[in-house]
Amino acid sequence: MMNLCINASYAMEQTGGKLTITVENVLLGNSLAKDYPDLKSGKYVKIAVSDTGPGIDSKIIDRIFEPYFTTKEIGKGSGMGLAVVHGIVKSHSGSIKVDSTLGKGTQFSILFPLAQGKAAVEAETIQEIPRGSETILFVDDEISIVNMVKRMFERLGYKVQTATTPQDALDRFALNPDHFDLVITDMTMPQMTGVKLSEKLMEIRPDIPIIVCTGHSALVDEEKAKELGLAAYIMKPISIRETAQTIRKVLDRK
Structure with missing residues (x-):
């Protein structure tokens, strides 16, 4: 989430704009299956991160999840960000897609399988965060x-x-x-x-x-x-x- 939001912020750095994050439950059926061919039908949580920046050129949009691919200036990014995001999503049995229109903005949509049943409550010892004045x-x-x-x-x-x-x-x-x-x-x-x-x-x-x-x-x-x-x-x-x-x-x- 941090990576996607920072990328959106970077895209709107020169012009300003609006960053929108939405979360909703979706049922993956015939209408959505074509967008997420690697997922089985069923209940999912959809997270969408959208910006109103300049958008991504269609010539490079298919490469954005490749390791070390970046459009940022030298020193501004490693090119590992979206590759890592893609890996995290896949490792949690999810899927990620991008939609972009030049001059109008970009939206990353992530689907994660909806967990069934209640989460187990784990006892955790909360340690106080240390402070200072230096x-x-x-x-x-x-x-x-x-x-x-x-x-x-x-x-x-x-x-x-x-x-x-x-x-x-x-x-x-x-x-x-x-x-x-x-x-x-x-x-x-x-x-x-x-x-x-x-x-x-x-x-x-x-x-x-x-x-x-x-x-x-x-x-x-x-x-x-x-x-x-x-x-x-x-x-x-x-x-x-x-x-x-x-x-x-x-x-x-x-």
């Missing part, structure tokens, strides 16, 4: 993610400064390195990776703890993070509870 520099080239994470951290009591380019982060940090207690940076950004940015920040202040966020586990793991001098790494999508716990572990080690 100053964090957060770096990510996706403005929507920057705004979301800034609000999330501020609700936990932290003071947050943000940067949407590695160079901006370096400039802010260099002005007053001791002002920051922690830096959290995305891994994949234009101009400079999160690891390269981390190296440059540590040249200015060797003891600054840095957490790297990545959507690809192959890029950073616990061993690699240690070798690079990073305090920790976080897998995307960012979970508020796990991130808050990681932040506290890192800051409390200081």
Whole structure:
């Protein structure tokens, strides 16, 4: 859902527009079967994510679920987003289709089989989300993610400064390195990776703890993070509870 909504937001970035999400129960019969040939007839939940952006060219619409295919500028996307969405939907016995009209917008429709019976209630121990008051520099080239994470951290009591380019982060940090207690940076950004940015920040202040966020586990793991001098790494999508716990572990080690 995050991926589809961020893509819709990106499509409407220049012109503005309307993002609509609908959820409804549908009965897959003869009328819908042609749109979802890989599904059996029966009851489904349909989730639709629509935007009023410029639409997708018919020349490329059949390729959008391919791994590494992207129409974004270099550094703006990995091309893995819709491929991952497609994989998640398929692994849950669902199906996804896209409808788009140039100049009018795009709609992604997902069907999941409707669960029969009541869900089992599982007892879960709710742990309190740890809070703090330190100053964090957060770096990510996706403005929507920057705004979301800034609000999330501020609700936990932290003071947050943000940067949407590695160079901006370096400039802010260099002005007053001791002002920051922690830096959290995305891994994949234009101009400079999160690891390269981390190296440059540590040249200015060797003891600054840095957490790297990545959507690809192959890029950073616990061993690699240690070798690079990073305090920790976080897998995307960012979970508020796990991130808050990681932040506290890192800051409390200081």
